[in-house]
Amino acid sequence: MYDNIEEALGRSEGDYTEIRLEKEFRDTVKYEKEDLINLDSSVESGGIVRTLVSGGWGIATFNSTEELGDKVDQATQVARTASSYLSEPVELADTPVEEESIQPELERDFRKIPLEEKRKLLESYNELILNFDKRIKSTKALYSDSYRELTYANTEGTRIRQSVPDVVLSLVSVAKSDDGSPQVAHDSVGEATGFELVTGREDMATGVARRALELLDAEPVRGGEYTVLLNPKLAGVFIHEAFGHLCEADHFYKNDRLQEIMEIGKQFGPEDLNVVDKGYIPGRRGNTTFDDEGVLRQKTYLIKDGRLNNFLHSRETAAKMGGKPTGNARAVSYRHEPIVRMTNTYIEGGVESFEDLLSSIDKGIYAQDAYGGQTQLEQFTFSAGRGRLIEDGELGPVLKDVVLTGNIFETLGNIVGIGDDLEIIGSGGGCGKDGQFPLPVTTGSPHIRIKNLTVGGR
Amino acid sequence: MKLLEKASKRAKSAEVFQIESQSVPVKFTAGELESVKSYETSGAALRVIDEGQLGFSTGTDLGDGEEIVSRALETAGIGEEVQFSFPEPQKTGSSETFDGETARLSPEQIMEMGQRVIDEITEFDSELDVNVSLQRSSDRIRIANSNGLDLSERRSSISISVDVKLVGTEDIFSFYDSCQAASLGNLDVDGLLERIKQRLKWAGLRTKLPTGRYPVIFTPRGLTVLLLPLLTGFNGMNVYQGTSKLGDKKGKKVADSSFSLLDGGVFPDSPFNRNFDDEGVPTSEKKLLDEGVVNGFLYDVRSAYLAGEEPTGNGTKGGIRGGSDFRSQPDASPITVVIPPGDRSFGKIISDVDRGLLVDQVLGLGQGNVLSGEFSNNVSVGYRIEDGAISGRIKNTMIAGNVFDLLERDLVLASESQWVGGDLKAPAIAVDGLSVVQKD
Known part of the structure; x- marks a missing residue:
């Protein structure tokens, strides 16, 4: 494959050119209620x-890789047009030339598992949920695997081949009592591993069934300000959504005022708060051994001892801001250029036990699991899968419709307890940014306690 | 079609969905050109029914088609037993879906459009950080099946989306707006700029709204808060699965009689037309809600078969022009949604409010229990109304409620309608007594 690429790169008239080719094999099985709604191979x-021409980017994407040289010409042509409009040419920070070939070792390679076995496994989980209780009205059960073979080369001499496995199991149950509203519970696992990840997940199936039933009797949360204890799953989503995105340098590398707000060394949280983006943890789906600019992964402290420590960079944002590339330029597929993204992002573990965190809360909410979250710079919102009322340090009734919101700078400052129980969690779905979705990422955290957090409700 | 022939030889029935797409996205960051792209997609999806079982596969570089046919047949071998068949050929509309001039817009022309938008906004306030993405596209879609259906259509589009940030020392104000159309002539750039300037004018003063219950007016864009859960209730698959709140409400009144809801592929002033859905079924205009009464649901071929109904022309693979995700199987979803306007002007509705909230944009859309109609959102763009006038921009404010409860109350619909994102036309709508939580 490199022959084709070498020839095309050789033809490039740009100042810098890169080519990324991808071949993806994927299997999908999806059940809804009793129906096998999708079976796809x-x-x-x-x-x-x-390509960069006189500091202007030109990009060409395509499906047919036969006339690669023509695609280089095409990108060069649009780059020329772009460069004539530029007030400030793009520059790229230096990065070592890499030559590497990476193949994952999978315990049970899902490419060798017959589709029928995948279907049967998912069917068994689906039936477990459906038959759990007559109030379970519907399900969504999804199995998907993907094996991406990536080839990357640029005119600086970097040549990388890497294969990226991804396997996901996602289960949703919908419960409804005769007169009530439908209630939804979900759970998922997703990792860069083999088929072994998704077998033996009967507890996950019965768990989502049980939780949807619990929500039938749950009280809606009362809106207001609370001390909130976040479980690791939700806290992981919180730090990814609310803070991680803010550290992506492409949000502010051209905005001086935002750069003043995001000043390195500024105190953002308590002394014991450390937030990390780590490009490689064995088996994790956020792994990016080499990013889509050929930059080697690294471990980046976003917050160290409560202070802003570093940003996530592409080569372009690093050059503009005088930083170093951090291996975070990722593209969701060959259809997109790399942009600054997270990988495996987590809050490091602290010293407090779960009991200590809980017992000192007079009135609060234990918010568990995440439906999702969204941020708009300093503002964030995220939805818990469910919650429990906390009264006098004890867990009380189950709550539903728990949505948390706030201003990230204020909220980080309001973290008043970091648990000792760090969990790094690979789940299904993925992260979305600038139309690139879903990008596999991993989030993690111990239990954390936050004071004065706004909870929406009626 | 070769692929269809090949598949039909080996399976009892087959359907091919083909898309060839070309687009030029142009991106400006912080008011400066960032990149220009030339984007080509060529893909196909194959559905087969063999021995009564459904199989599916998609691909891009198809070659002789051998791999995709084999994979589809392999999945059919262990696939769902289905009773439905692919649609028979039917007469479809012939509304214009393609504009040659739009499809040929050069990168330079698109860059100039983007520059004009940036100049106009920064002229209003030079401190603003403006990101603009523009894209012109042209697709060629073909759907053919072994029942003799063979439809093709060219669809063009031009879109502009704008992201504006105003960064102060204590506060960041940020919002988003967009417009798109099948032809340049129908692209409402002036309307887009007017809305952006209006928001900035209203945003000048920061204020708060004490926690409580208030009348809330949703702008056409803000209305997605209510429409997302509501439309989920009209999804035929949810109706069949028993998870729709509206499933057993056909013929019953679920909303104020001032509220009607239409779906279709062709509307007189629509910026986009689509004569058929991604399964080749004509996109008929239908009333989902007729003066508050549930009139019907949205079905693709499969959900219609399961529910014992007829397909309504709502089998889609996503995207405003259809087929944007050819990799997925068709799903029942709205094509273009229209809410007929009311009779009170927007200005009058505002002036009737003593104290309340105008909601234009929120965070966390669709992240709660959508099926039950619950919503709970952070209002990212919203304004306090005091004594019948906008008194300033609010922040750190949550709204929460249940769509199905709210719609039963007295609604006031504005007499002016607006296209939002090319596939929704709606007026502003006022509801009473919505819960608002304001952080101190």
Whole structure:
């Protein structure tokens, strides 16, 4: 494959050119209620050329990789047009030339598992949920695996081949009593591993069934300000959504005022708060051994001892801000150019036990699991899968419709307890940014306690 | 079509969905050109029914089609037993879906459009940080099946989306707006700029709204808060699965009689037309809610079969022009949604409010229990109304409620309608007594 690429790169008239080719094999099985709603075995291939001409980016994406040289010409042509409009040419920070080939070792390679076995496994989980209770009205059960073969080369000499496995199991149950509203519970696992991740997950199936039933009797949360104890799953989503995105340098590398707000060394949280983005943890789905600019992964402290420590960079944002590339330029597929993204992002463990965190709360909410979250710079919102009322340090009734919101700078300052029980969690779904979705990421955290957090409700 | 022939030889029936798409996205960051892209997609999806079982596969570089056919047949071998068949050929509309001039817009022309938008906004306030993405696209879609259906259509589009940030020392104000159309002539850039300037004018003063219950007016864009759960209730698959709150309400009144809801593929002034859905079924216009009464639901071929109904022309693979995710199987979803306007002007509705909230944009859309109609959102763009006038921008404010409860109350619909994002036309709508939580 490199021959084709070498020839095309050789033809490039740009100041810098990179080519990324991808071939993806994926299987999908999906049940809804009793119905096998999707069974899909597909292969997709395509590529992207990105080139810099006089400091202007030109990009071409395509499915047919036969006339690669023409795609380089095409990208060069649009780059020329772009460069004539530029007030400030793009520069790229230096990065070592890399030559590497990476193949994952999978315990049970899902490519060798017959589709029928995948279907049967998912069917068994689906039936477990459906038959759990007559009030379970519907389900959504999804199995998907993907194996992406990536080839990357640029005119600086970097040549990387890497294969990226991804396997996901996601289960949703919908319960409804005769007169009530439907209630939904979900759970998922997703990792860069083999088929072994998704077998033996009967507890996960019965768990989502049980939780949907619990929600039938749950009280809606009363809106207001509370001390909130976040479980690791939700706290992980919180730190990813609310703070991680803010550290992506492409949000502010051209905005001086935002850079003043995001000043390195500024105190953002308590002394014992450390937030990390780590490009490689064995088996994790956020792993990015080499990013889509050929930069080697690293471990980046975003917050160290409560102070802003570093940003996540692409080569472009690093050059503009005088930083170093951090291996965070990622693209969701060959259809997109790399942009600054997270990998495996987590809050490091502290010293407090779960009991200590809980017992000192007079009135509060224990918010568990996450439906999702969204941020708009300093503002964030995220939805818990469920919650429990906390009274006098004890867990009380189950709550539903728990949505937390706030201003990130204020909220980080209001963290008043970090647990000793760090969990790094790979789940299904993925992260979305600038139309690139879903990007596999991993989040993690111990239990954390936050005071004065706004909870929406009626 | 070769692929269809090949598949039909080996399976009892087959359907091919093909898309060839070309687009030029142009991106400006912080008011400066960031990148220009040339984007080509060529993909196909194959559904087969063999021995009564459904199989599916998709691909891009198809070659002789051998791999995709084999994979689809392999999945059919262990696939769902289905009774439905692919649609028969039917007469479809012939509304214009393609504009040659729009499809040929050069990168330079698109860059100039983007620059104009940036100049106009920064002229209003030079401190603003403006990101603009523009894209022109042209697709060629073909759907053919072994029942003899063979439809193709070219669809063009041009879109502009704008992200504006105003960064102060204590406060960041940020919002988003967009417009899109099948042809440049129908692209409402002036309307887009007017809305952006209006928001900035209203945003000048920061204020708070004490926690409580208030009348709330949703702008057409803000209305997605209510429409997302509501439309989920009209999804035929949810109706069949018993998870729709509206499933057993056909013929019953669920909303104020001032509120009607239409779906279809062709509307007289629509910025986009689509004559058929992604399964080749004509996109008929239908009333989902007729003066507050549930009139019907949205079905693709499969959900219609399961529910014992007829397909309504709502089988889609996503995206405003259809087929944007050819990798997925078709799903029942709205094509273009229209809410007919009311008879009171927007200005009059505002002036009737003593104290209340105008909601234009929120965070966390669709992240709660959508099926039950619950919503709980952080209002990212909202304004306090005091004594019948906008008194300033609010912040750190949550709204929460249940769509199905709210719609039963007295609603006031504005007499002016607006296209939002090219596939929704709606007026502003006022509801009473919504819960608002304001952080001190």
